[in-house]
Amino acid sequence: MTETKQIDYLLFTRIKRGDDLIQVGSFKATCDDLAKIYAEHIYDEEDWVEMYVVPKESLICLRSPEPLFKKEGVN
Amino acid sequence: MTEQNYSSLINLAETIADNKYILGDRLVEIGVSGPTLEATLSAIAMAQQELGHSRLIYRWANDLKGANGSRVEIKDQTGKAFARNVEISNWIELIAGLYAVNVAVDLVMRAIIEGRNTEINHPFSKMLKEQNDHLVYSKVWCKQLLNDQGSIPTRFKISLEKVMIEVVDWLKTVESDSFLISENIINQNENLVAKCKEVVNELLNVGAVSNA
Numbered sequence: 001m002t003e004t005k006q007i008d009y010l011l012f013t014r015i016k017r018g019d020d021l022i023q024v025g026s027f028k029a030t031c032d033d034l035a036k037i038y039a040e041h042i043y044d045e046e047d048w049v050e051m052y053v054v055p056k057e058s059l060i061c062l063r064s065p066e067p068l069f070k071k072e073g074v075n
Numbered sequence: 076m077t078e079q080n081y082s083s084l085i086n087l088a089e090t091i092a093d094n095k096y097i098l099g100d101r102l103v104e105i106g107v108s109g110p111t112l113e114a115t116l117s118a119i120a121m122a123q124q125e126l127g128h129s130r131l132i133y134r135w136a137n138d139l140k141g142a143n144g145s146r147v148e149i150k151d152q153t154g155k156a157f158a159r160n161v162e163i164s165n166w167i168e169l170i171a172g173l174y175a176v177n178v179a180v181d182l183v184m185r186a187i188i189e190g191r192n193t194e195i196n197h198p199f200s201k202m203l204k205e206q207n208d209h210l211v212y213s214k215v216w217c218k219q220l221l222n223d224q225g226s227i228p229t230r231f232k233i234s235l236e237k238v239m240i241e242v243v244d245w246l247k248t249v250e251s252d253s254f255l256i257s258e259n260i261i262n263q264n265e266n267l268v269a270k271c272k273e274v275v276n277e278l279l280n281v282g283a284v285s286n287a
Binding site: 031 | 111112113116121218
């Protein structure tokens with residue numbers, strides 16, 4: 001399997017004008033160009049009025065949930 | 076204009092359509108077991124588009140022959156597909172074939188679109204956006220294969236070199252075709268071979284990054 005770095009992308013879409021912008025999926029790609037191609041060709045179930053892909057690492061976290069379980073190997 | 080007059084244009088159209096037909100088939104057969112889920116799902120979607128393009132171009136070729144294009148049933152390619160594409164049997168060969176064909180076909184289509192002949196009613200303008208998507212997809216995957224481990228980069232270069240032999244031979248016949256030039260279907264000195272080699276060489280030189 002290739003060693004090229006795989007970036008996590010999130011996909012947001014809006015079905016019709018006035019609808020909420022919602023996350024409909026996520027996938028991995030090596031660059032923005034490939035992410036756009038994947039999004040257009042995989043998520044073609046609707047004629048979306050808007051579609052955005054964003055690298056997951058671009059999300060700015062303000063609050064995240066506490067872990068439910070101890071991590072393995074952590075004392 | 077008779078079929079005899081248009082024979083080189085019909086040949087060109089059927090070569091493009093045959094290669095798209097074969098690639099559509101290979102994108103399903105080989106793409107269905109691609110290396111990642113995303114690549115597989117995209118390959119299947121692109122297969123539909125390639126087959127759609129080939130249908131449109133076959134219809135156009137039949138119109139040029141004077142037959143009713145919409146009534147002709149397409150059962151198989153006409154025999155003008157590149158042999159390397161017909162023999163595609165794995166992901167590396169699929170990506171090499173998809174990239175080489177899309178680079179060449181894109182150059183030819185744009186040359187015809189820019190040509191001054193307005194009578195031939197080609198269907199190429201409708202498929203440029205989708206074709207560019209296929210080109211981007213295959214180019215990014217070419218770069219991944221060039222930067223992969225083990226024997227993959229070498230195997231990919233060999234596959235690309237082999238299909239490029241047929242691609243370059245075809246582009247030579249297109250850019251030097253006297254009928255296509257005299258009828259302003261393509262401009263003289265279009266230099267399709269040089270442009271194609273420049274694009275592919277840039278991929279091979281820039282796409283392969285030395286392993287740190």
